[in-house]
Amino acid sequence: MWIDDADRIVRPGFNSRVHALVCQVPRGQVTTYGDVAAALGSPRVARQVGFALAALRDDDVPWQRVINAKGTISFRGDTDRGEHQRRLLEAEGVPFDAAGRVPLERLRFRAFTEVAG
């Protein structure tokens, strides 16, 4: 039901699916674009996952918990959103390395692997 009033949000199907998985990520844990994509059934659609997150509003979906496979925060070039994401994760208890990375192996959320099979 994410923003059904919006014009171009949650309209596409894939987009909505990504949101659903991201919402399943518990607080204090993170996931990667590739994992979310794999959960959808296609580990190659990692780019689409990011694209989907870009289309949603930070109101209802914890997109902040989605980072890249290297454990670092990805952003288009606008460090504003990147810093915002980091602060949100830190507020949830997600530690950051000196290199700006998180212990992905420790906080990686694999619950939707059951969904994939």
Added chain:
DNA sequence: GGTTTGACCATAA
């Protein structure tokens, strides 16, 4: 319906 793009990932040097 073809072309362009994209918050990525894996591999090679």
Added chain:
DNA sequence: CTTATGGCCAAAC
């Protein structure tokens, strides 16, 4: 460790 290249799939134009 960094830099460069291919690919994959869906959304937007």
